[in-house]
Amino acid sequence: MADKEVSNISSPVAAAPEVYTTPPPQPKDKKPGQLSPEQVKQYFNDGFLVVPSFFTKEELKPVMDAIEECVDVLASNLYRGGKIKDKAESAGLYKRLILLEAQFPGAAVLLHRQRYLPVAFRNLWxxxxxxxxxxxxxxxxxxxxPVWNIRTKTPVNEETTVPWHQDNAYLDETCLTTLQPTAWIPLIDANMTNGCMQVVKGGHRAGKTATHTCCAGGTWYVDLAEEEIEKTLGVNMKTDVVTCEVPLGGVLFLNNTVPHRSLENFSENVRWSLDLRWQDPKKSNGFHGLRDCVLMRSVDSPNHVINWEGFGILDRKELEIDIEDQKDAFDTRIHGPWMKRWEITHSNRHTDAFLAGGDTCHAYLQGCDYSKDLLIARLIAMAAFFRIAKRVSLLARAPKTITPAFINRSYSLAAAVETAPEVYTIPPPQPKEKKPGQLSPEQVKQYFNDGFVLVPSFFTKEEMKPVMDAIEECVDVLANNLYRGGKIKDKAESAGLYKRLILLEAQFPGAAIILHKLGYLPVAFRNLWSNDPTAWIPLLDATKLNGCMQVVKGGHRAGKTATHTCCAGGTWYVDLAEEEMEKTLGVNMKTDVVTCEVPLGGVLFLNNCIPHRSLENFSDKVRWSLDLRWQRPDKSNGFHGLKESILMRSADNPNYVIDWEGFAALDRNKLQMGVDVTEEEKTNAFDTTIHGPWMNRWVITHPNRHTESFKAGGSSWHSHTKA
Incomplete structure (x- = not known):
């Protein structure tokens, strides 16, 4: 395919600081889970919020079970494809993906690309x-x-460590005026050692999407230089970066303009996580016209039933790889519309694939609907974007993987857009009724003021258990696929959730990337996602040691997406220089960086404009986490028109049922690799390059295999990041 023209796809959009800093009218009724007034304030002020104990482990158990199922399908596919020799069936949720990755580098990418949205995932969402x-x-x-990710952060894996970025950078410019909260949910205690998140506190206040570059290192991630973060978003990278360690059961809530990143995983376990997003259904979702949101709650329909079927959810059996029918099943390259939005300053295999006209798109939220065959064949859009290191995104942060720099989450596909600080600093009208899980007024205020809010105890460990089980399932699928694909000799089946992915990665570097590319959205993930702008949820205690998050407090206030560069190191991640953050987002990196350690059950809430990142994982475990995002359904999701958001709640339909089926949640069995795959299909199935539209949005200052793949027009598109 001829090289494609690369250029920014849109004109500048005015800053919208009020979108990110002004809370909406708060609900009058008290409801379970609501944030306190202080938490709401923190979310809008800082751009993120960590709720340490949001879920119980029992609540997350179905999600973990679903992930284990996904990993099992992946392992089977890899094994049947001759990519691995050992499915590591006894390794466990936190170890198996590591063992698969060791045999077939990029296994985590494949898992990240899958688009199966398990019932557990839908229920969580x-x-x-x-x-x-x-x-x-x-x-x-x-x-x-429509963008959600399962993060498959295996240890010491560049492709699972997301650099600084704003979530808006992966979407088109129309999403700048749409607040898209993300819930990043780790499935292990997320800390500095296993790769937690870092957020640039206040980086959302400018209401801008800074200039990102594409792609970071050998990844498909856009990159937001720290200099750009400071310059465009007005933050100080020396003081505004907050490391968000989130314990299992906790949630990190973010918005789509706050710069953030994930740290490297230096532990011995996979750091699984999910990231789910929401928005006002009437707003643009910025998903490039590719997919609509899924209504989850409606004022006009109190009994609204989410239309998961209409959201394009696939059955697990569709993920089973039939050797004769599945093309590029093992292609670990990822690229998408964001690569066209930002300048490609660093080429790699992901960007090369994009430039060559590749047709596989793995977006921030997994899933682009180029064609039904393509979706199934490439396992694109795992409704939970199994993110190897960060939307849902399942983040499996393995130890000592490359750690991306700060990012604004709005770093995706379009050209410069005028600032929209109000989008990130003004809360919407708050609910009148009290509901479970609601943030306190203080938390809401913090979220809009700081760009994030950390809720240490949002979930119980019991609530997180299903998610962990689902992750173990996904790792098992990955191990099986790698083993069957001849990529690994040992499936490390007894390693466990926090170790197995490390062992797989050791045998096949890139196993975590393949898991990150998986398109399987386990039921546990759906349940968690539909449980809540980004919510970063660690699946173990997230600390500085295992790579928790850092957020640049107030980095969202400018309402801008600072200029990122691409790509960080050998990754696909975009990078946001500290100088850029200070210059553009108006923060002080010496004082505004907040390290968010989130315990298992806690949640770090971020917005899509606040700069954040995850620290390196120096532990011996995978620091699993999930980051989930939301937005107003009537707003653009900025996802390059590739996929719509999934409605989760509608004021018009209180009994609304989420349409997971319509969101394309594939059944785990469809992830299994068939026995008679061709060599070409095996090669594509285990391709661990990742690239996407963000590589076109930002300047590629550091070419690598991901950017090269993008430039070559590769067919894999794995967008967005979270940590």
């Missing part, structure tokens, strides 16, 4: 308490954004 929080952030009508 539409969880009542999470939706109650979303009402406080976006208003009574709530829709699930």
């Amino acid at each position: 539409s969880n009542d308490r999470l939706l109650n929080v979303m009402e406080q952030l976006v208003g009574p009508n709530v829709a699930g954004h």
Whole structure:
């Protein structure tokens, strides 16, 4: 395919600081899970919020089970494809993906690309308490954004470590005026050692999407230089970066303009996580016209039932790889519309694939609907974007993987857009009724003021258990696929959730990337997602040691997406220089950087404009986490028109049922690799390059295999990041 022209796809959009700093009218009724007034304030002020104990481990158990199922399918596919020799069936949730990655580098990418949205994932996404929080952030009508990720952060894996960026950078410019809260949910205690998140506190206040570059290192991630963060978003990278360690059960809530990143995983376990997003259903989702949001709550329909079927959810059996039918099943390259939005300053295999006209798109939220065959064949859009290191995104932060720099989450596809500080600093009208999980007024205030809010105890460990189980399932699928694909000899089946992915990665570097590319959205993930702007949820205690998050407090206030560069190191991640953050977002990197350690059960809430990142994982475990995002369904999701958000809550339909089926949640069995795959199919199935539209949006200052793949027009598109 001929090289494609690369250019920014849109004109500048005015800053919208009020979108990110002004809370909506708060609900009058008290509901379970609601944030306190202080928490709401923190979210809008800082751009993020960590709720340490939002879920119980029992609540997350179904999600973990679903992930384990996904990993099992991946392992089977890899094994049948001759990519691995050992499915590591006894390794466990936190170890198996590591073992698969060791045999077939890029296994985590494949898992990240899958688009199966398990029931557990849907249930999490539409969880009542999470939706109650979303009402406080976006208003009574709530829709699930089409971008979600399962993060497969295996240890010491460049492709699972996301650099600084704003979530808006992966979407088109229309999403700048749409607040898209993300709930990043780790499935292990997320800390500095295993790769937690870092957020640039206040980086959302400018209401801008800074200039990102594409792609970071050998990844498909856009990159936001720290200099750009400071210059465009007005933050200080020396003081505004907050490391968000989130314990299992906790949630990190972010917005789509606050710069953030994930740290490297230096532990011995996979750091699984999910990131789910929401927004006002009437707003643009910025998903490039590719997919609509899924309505989850409606004022006009109190009994609204989420239309998961209409959201394009696939059955697990569709993920089973039939050797004769599945093309590029093992292609670990990822690229998408964001690569066209930003300048490609660093080429790699992901950008090369994009430039060559590749047709696989793995977006921030997994899933682009180029064609039905393509979606199935490439396992693109795992409704939970199994993110190897960060939307849902399942983040499996393995130890000592490359750690990306700060990013604004709005770093995706379009050219410069005028600032929109109000989008990130003005809360919507708050719910009148009290609901479970709602943030306190203080938390809402903090979220809009700081760009994030950390809720240490949002979930119980019991609530997180299903998510962990789902992750172990996904790792098992990955191990099986790698083993069957001849990529690994040992499936490390007894390693466990926090170790297995490390062992797989050791045998096949890139296993975490393949997991990150998986398109399987386990039921546990759906349940967590629909439980709540980004919510970063660690699946173990997230600390500085295992790589927790850092957020640049107040980096969202400018309402801008600072200029990122691409790509960080050998990754696909975009990078946001500290100088850029200070210059553009108006923060002080010496004083505004907040390290967010989030315990298991806690949640770090961020917005899509606040700069954040995850620290390196220096532990011996995978620091699993999930980051989930939301937005107003009537707003653009900025996802390059590739996929719509999924409505989760509607004020017009209180009994609305989320349409997970319509969101394309694939059944785990469809991730299994068939026995008669061709060599070409095996090669593509285990391709660990990742690239996407963000590589076109930002200047590629550091070419690598991901950017080269993008430039070559590769067919894999794995967008967005979270940590």
